Amino acid sequence: MTATDQQGYQTQLDEKVERLTALLSPFNAPDLSVFPSQPTHYRMRAEFRVWHEGDDLFHIMFNQETKEKYRVDSFPPACKTINDAMALLLEEVRPNEALRKKLFQIDYLSALSGELVISLLYHRQLDENWEQAARELKTKLEAHFPKVNIIGRARKQKLIINDDFVIERLPVNGKEFIFKHIENSFTQPNAEVNCKMIEWALDCVKPLSGDLLEMYCGAGNFSLPLALHFDNVVGTEIAKPSVQAAQFNIEQNQLNNVKIVRLAAEEFTQAMKGERTFSRLEGIDLNTYNFTTVLVDPPRAGLDEDSLRMIQDYDNIVYISCNPETLAQNLELLSETHIVAQSALFDQFPFTHHIEAGVLLTRKS
Numbered sequence: 001m002t003a004t005d006q007q008g009y010q011t012q013l014d015e016k017v018e019r020l021t022a023l024l025s026p027f028n029a030p031d032l033s034v035f036p037s038q039p040t041h042y043r044m045r046a047e048f049r050v051w052h053e054g055d056d057l058f059h060i061m062f063n064q065e066t067k068e069k070y071r072v073d074s075f076p077p078a079c080k081t082i083n084d085a086m087a088l089l090l091e092e093v094r095p096n097e098a099l100r101k102k103l104f105q106i107d108y109l110s111a112l113s114g115e116l117v118i119s120l121l122y123h124r125q126l127d128e129n130w131e132q133a134a135r136e137l138k139t140k141l142e143a144h145f146p147k148v149n150i151i152g153r154a155r156k157q158k159l160i161i162n163d164d165f166v167i168e169r170l171p172v173n174g175k176e177f178i179f180k181h182i183e184n185s186f187t188q189p190n191a192e193v194n195c196k197m198i199e200w201a202l203d204c205v206k207p208l209s210g211d212l213l214e215m216y217c218g219a220g221n222f223s224l225p226l227a228l229h230f231d232n233v234v235g236t237e238i239a240k241p242s243v244q245a246a247q248f249n250i251e252q253n254q255l256n257n258v259k260i261v262r263l264a265a266e267e268f269t270q271a272m273k274g275e276r277t278f279s280r281l282e283g284i285d286l287n288t289y290n291f292t293t294v295l296v297d298p299p300r301a302g303l304d305e306d307s308l309r310m311i312q313d314y315d316n317i318v319y320i321s322c323n324p325e326t327l328a329q330n331l332e333l334l335s336e337t338h339i340v341a342q343s344a345l346f347d348q349f350p351f352t353h354h355i356e357a358g359v360l361l362t363r364k365s
């Protein structure tokens with residue numbers, strides 16, 4: 001990274017700060033806390049197409065404007081583990097017909113722990129020869145990384161050697177949390193900024209007590225660290241693999257005050273309002289909790305109106321958003337009952353226009 005690149009990073013971050021400040025200004029938000037990213041080696045995921053040239057092959061990407069392909073031997077946005085794996089992988093795949101033939105894409109998922117899932121995507125069905133070669137590849141790569149999983153994908157085929165996840169170890173305020181991150185499931189892409197985001201959320205709830213309600217909780221990224229602060233946490237999430245990963249994570253981190261339920265936010269809102277009952281909520285009596293705080297981290301579309309009205313019932317709302325436009329739309333309703341007490345920008349996505357934001361809302365007195 002040259003001084004000019006560093007300057008470019010700062011200029012883009014300044015623009016993001018300006019844009020988010022403007023979006024939050026109608027709600028009298030206090031000055032943003034800004035959490036920059038490392039300008040290189042920040043992404044825990046990367047995907048590449050594969051280009052074959054005779055018996056040679058390499059990673060490629062496409063220029064978004066010209067659509068022209070370009071060769072990628074190293075990829076500075078990806079973490080060091082992925083960069084190291086890129087070269088080592090091709091060294092093994094290049095001379096190996098079983099691994100090389102009709103390979104058209106390579107996806108990497110890594111973790112601060114150094115573990116990897118490498119997905120190899122093919123335009124042909126995979127057979128025993130492939131499986132044998134993939135097992136040997138795994139063993140060879142494991143001389144360099146703590147654990148490597150290989151996934152082979154083809155039409156209607158998915159072969160997993162040995163797992164489809166990495167075990168991540170995230171340091172949050174000096175304590176390490178264990179997370180299962182599953183290939184093709186949502187996980188925060190920028191691990192270091194993610195840790196800052198969790199620490200910011202912990203800071204927001206420091207003066208609060210009681211129980212926490214969480215919607216869109218994924219694999220428990222916020223739920224688990226926040227469980228050390230609240231008496232109880234109830235999280236809801238729509239995606240089955242994420243809910244299963246969350247149950248695993250609760251056990252691994254030896255927490256006994258967190259319950260994660262597979263429900264869409266819209267369904268959970270109906271349950272909270274007493275409009276519907278769900279067998280998936282069996283054994284959880286929502287009326288016995290003392291929810292003082294709700295944390296939401298929705299997808300780009302933000303919250304539906306019923307869920308927004310439901311969360312207005314709580315004194316404190318921590319809203320994490322990957323789309324400040326829908327955050328601002330949702331704040332129009334939430335600001336009828338709550339003030340923006342804190343606001344933050346987390347630069348999860350350097351060198352893109354995407355902004356990750358956080359606001360703490362507290363009930364108007």
Ligand SMILES: C[S@@+](CC[C@H](N)C(=O)[O-])C[C@H]1O[C@@H](n2cnc3c(N)ncnc32)[C@H](O)[C@@H]1O
Binds near residue numbers: 186299
């Ligand atoms: C931005 S991610 C946040 C996940 C988690 N908080 C984290 O930090 O890893 C949004 C999550 O919402 C889930 N989701 C999407 N639509 C949903 C819905 N209608 N109801 C509940 N969860 C939903 C996704 O599966 C995803 O896990």
